[in-house]
Amino acid sequence: MTKKQIRDRITKAFQQYFGSSGRPVSSLLPTIVTAGKLYEAYILGIVAEHLTRDEGYNLTLKNGNQIALKSSPGPINRSYPMIEVRRSGSCVAEIWTDVEFLSLSASRSGGTGMNRGDYHELDIMMVDAGQNGRPAHDRVWLGVECKNTGYNKGLLKEILGVRRELSYLQDPKSTRFRRWPRSSVPADPNSCLLVYATDKAVLEYQDPGQVFGIDFIHQDFQ
């Protein structure tokens, strides 16, 4: 195809679609707020699949029939929908979205936990059952970051920082999982940390992840 043919085809596609549907999606939904959110919910479904199929947990959504993500992260609010993780009838953990944990550095410095640097967000967080507010770093079983965007060095540095604020680098320790996402991790406390991204380039960052216990996973959204 020539440049002209490509340009004409792109223009026609836009005109046909937007000409007939009228309003752009951004007039219905603020794109800046919604970008990446549906991917986050989709990855929550993928995580649920692994926990159910590979680990044998039963998952129940509490406080309603909708998954409620947040435009801005915050502490755990127990009136919001969350997912109970059960094994043999007992609730062993909970899954929350867009919540913050209290960092390892805040715990070491004995700070109030109220300063901006004292807590960090994870898109999806599996923690000990019954937590309220910001759970401590050692209450985290599993943290997940979801990126429906190009993966770059800045995002790698960000997740390395999160890993540091969750755990010390240690000889491998058993995790709370039998096999998924991993049975051992070079971290103390023994939390697992995953990055899901639509960009295949995420796999280029696996090497530091292997050292520090971060799993990088390419997952399309289509």
Add this chain to the structure above:
Amino acid sequence: MPLSNDDCVDLVRSLQTLLREYEPEILGYIEERARRDLSPPRYLLSYLDQLLEMFEEHSRAGGDRTLRQLNQYIRTENGDPINRVSIVLSETDREIYGRESVDLSLLPERRGFIDELRAIRDNIRNELDLNRERERE
């Protein structure tokens, strides 16, 4: 005639013009994340990839797929299926957008548009691969 670097730059400009007209907010989002360290052909492909990701995510098909995935593995207390994914807005966002939450099940159908955009992207990719092969010969 094979696509040159200048052609690729022109095509990115055309996409920017169309987005400015039809989806200015999406244009802003993509521009902010554009990989300017890439060569013009790779930049064009990366631009189209990002555009596709954005439209995929903001389409009814994406919403339906997500609900199917969630309902397959998560039960609810009353046994009914999970019926929607919503975003609860922060206090500031509530002020700005004049609403409490955003319901992602209200996304528009975009299948035909996304398929066409993907076909165009794949055509360009094939074209550029062909260019590289020609250069090697």
